[in-house]
Amino acid sequence: MVDEPPPVIWARLSTQGRGPARTLDHAAITAVAVALADADGVDAVSMRRIAGRMDHSAMALYRHVGSKDDLTELMYDAVLGELDLTGIPSGRWRDDVARLARETRRLHHAHPWIARFGHRPTLGPHARRFSEAGLACVDGLGLDIDGMLDLLSTAMAFTRGFVEQELGEVEAQRRTGLDFAAYQRRTGPFLAKLLDEGEHPYLERLIVEAEDFPDPDVVFERRLEMVLDGLTARIDRATDGTR
Amino acid sequence: MVDEPPPVIWARLSTQGRGPARTLDHAAITAVAVALADADGVDAVSMRRIAGRMDHSAMALYRHVGSKDDLTELMYDAVLGELDLTGIPSGRWRDDVARLARETRRLHHAHPWIARFGHRPTLGPHARRFSEAGLACVDGLGLDIDGMLDLLSTAMAFTRGFVEQELGEVEAQRRTGLDFAAYQRRTGPFLAKLLDEGEHPYLERLIVEAEDFPDPDVVFERRLEMVLDGLTARIDRATDGTR
DNA sequence: TCGGGTCGTTTACGATGTACATTTCTGGAC
């Protein structure tokens, strides 16, 4: 009587039954989609284009992925598989969390489109592997599961936010075809006018006093250390309380 | 000889000159676009739909905004204008930064589409106001401008990342038309199977031990405190060095 | 007064996601 809820994509990955031998599968489709997104940006990922690369019709894909939304979830999880988690957890939580953060950042740089989807936390195999590894890193520190989640999620939230700001630049560059120099040429006159008006003291200090081309890796490490210090404080507080 | 660089949108906001009296302007267009995005999601924002609401043709908008990309930048800055920055800076940096974080989060909840654009830092008036206020909060703590930027950017990166995770759920709900309960119904059987296999100890602990419906505001505050502790450590280190 | 620039419209093009109907193939039941 009541509609069966359509199962989540991960429970629906098809298997061979009756019918013609399949010439497509979700993994291959996902791989092509990822390659397309990497090469030409997320807007270049269209069902027709994916199908074209695989010498199939667009509609053939729907036999395997359900919808484009499903496909993005598959793409996201596929790419999580590239995370290198060997040797995690090591027993040194701070090193581990830092490594997870660096790996996450590296992944976003390799696939700048990752953050462009709004997802529920996916239940894909690689996402699960990541969660398990992450929580293992912050286990045994005297925190309950909510506390552990606080540590991990805070570090990851910082990382996501940092990376997103970084990638705003990169993505805009690709989208508009304007590199940073061209952007500065475009921006320059307006910026000069703003500074002339003298209403933006901090903007002025940023231009005059700030380091000109800071190494983004160094900046990331420096700020990550701050966040990790915050986590340390939390752990200390929890352990003091029970000591 | 060489092409003039087309000026940045903020330098191009048109003023009345020769020609028919204008019946449109960028502010009105932006307002309608924001309203549309709020009501029906960012995918509902199309030039035709905006124009329709204003009883104009789609192409009329292009007299005022140049491109849809420009429009998103206008939308973003417009919405930044809703930030309440009264009384900032107060002289208590920690309170101020916390308030900026809360305000930012509030803004993202009011306009869940904000993070879906990848932007360069915009030069719009409200973005400038926000930067100035933010940096003012962390001035006078004995840090140079790069250090100040570290404090502010770290707190904001955390906030963005946190909010984005929160909103993944909300946006997916709107996009798919499935509320959380329906999602759980869909997910449930698969999740049960996973737990049965016993390969996901932490996933299991999350379900069994973690607080069931944590208040997101409380979680945010708790994690924000951790980040602010990290900033404090950084400030202390800087001041110790010079003392 | 009138020419040139501004505002808005109309028409058009090549995309997009995907619903629907159709054809082509095959594994398992008899």
Add this chain to the structure above:
DNA sequence: GTCCAGAAATGTACATCGTAAACGACCCGA
């Protein structure tokens, strides 16, 4: 060995998208 339910893939079609191009209506400064 035969046959057919059902799966795989295709082709066609529709509504919608961003925006280029050509055009007429308007109005200010010369």
